[in-house]
Amino acid sequence: MPTTVGVIGGGRMGAGIAQVFAARGAAVTVVEPGDAVATRRRIADGLARAAERGKLAGAPDLVLARVEVVDDLAALPARAELVVEAVPEQPGLKVDVLTRAETAVGDQAVLASNTSSLSIAELGAALQRPARFLGMHFFNPVPASQLVEVVTAAETAADVVERVRAWVRGLGKTDVVVRDSPGFATSRLGVLLGLEAIRMLEEGVADAEAIDKAMELGYRHPMGPLRSTDLVGLDVRLAIAEYLHAKLGDRFAPPRLLRDKVAAGHLGRKTGQGFHHWD
Incomplete structure (x- = not known):
């Protein structure tokens, strides 16, 4: 599992993605330029529900302590192993945050988009390292959903795909790998x-x-x-x-x-x- 994760977007999907990685021990930085308090509350509420259902190892407060919410992409940790973009389905917005995130983290980082339909190849064309970019399509609600659709473009490196598949399994979820195409599967x-x-x-x-x-x-x-x-x-x-x-x-x-x-x-x-x- 990655030990340091960035999540861009603190809405329902972003908060859920942050929750599941933090619950598995990762230090998670969520970038949300809007209401950081609301983002933290979403994650806290999700952790509380998971604990009530017996689906959380550890106290919710201790897991929440591994999550930091910031308002600037420049605050992403340079050592991040994975950064997941979870902003609205607007191609221009996604390209903007992905290119800025790429400059904030090191060459070791895998960048992923949570897009449910947009072309991974087109989003990755603006990146300096498209071989380290793919789709990680989580489903709502993220903590309860069993599936992550891993979407690969022609440029995506094979070792990156295998690493991400292992991370998905580490979350207790099942991966399916699909080729980049409109709407995926x-x-x-x-x-x-x-x-x-x-x-x-x-x-x-x-x-x-x-x-x-x-x-x-x-x-x-x-x-x-x-x-x-x-x-x-x-x-x-x-x-x-x-x-x-x-x-x-x-x-x-x-x-x-x-x-x-x-x-x-x-x-x-x-x-x-x-x-x-x-x-």
Whole structure:
């Protein structure tokens, strides 16, 4: 396992990634230029929930003590072995933080993007060391999810891939390695299913509860496609769908209902309303 890890972005995904590495003994630096207090609270709450479920080795306070939250990329530790970028799905923003992170850490560091759909090759083209860059696509909620999608570009070095796969297993998770392509494996399939579920709702085939229950009970999905879209965020799913539509064609065209809900601010669990109501 890496002993020193950087995480760029302190939102829900970034906080979860920081939590799982800190829980395995790593010193973690989270870069969050927004609300550092909120980021630290997210991690603390996640650790408390893990402890309640008996999924945390050690006291939450001791694990939290291994996490530092800073507001500047220049504060990433030069000795970091791994830096994971977990900022919003905006290519320009990701390239900006990745190139600045690369100058802050040493040549030994592996850089990874938590992108769920953007091209690893295109993001890595701006880096000085693209051989040490790949995708580490974690899933929400990170502490409970068993999967990490490891996405490799043509430039990614084989030894970097094997090191990252070992780190994923060290987290108690399972890795799947996929070649860099639009949407990779998980987003490409997951988004397609979610978009069709939205079209069915739009056409009045069934209500949201029935569509989700059909997939949960009929196909043993742990969560139906509409509830999953609420969890991811309708705005996030729309952005990914637009990207895949541009890259792969009309089968990924976002339904009007999805656009209307995003325009109305109904973004899913984070706003309390999406395809379902959330307390």
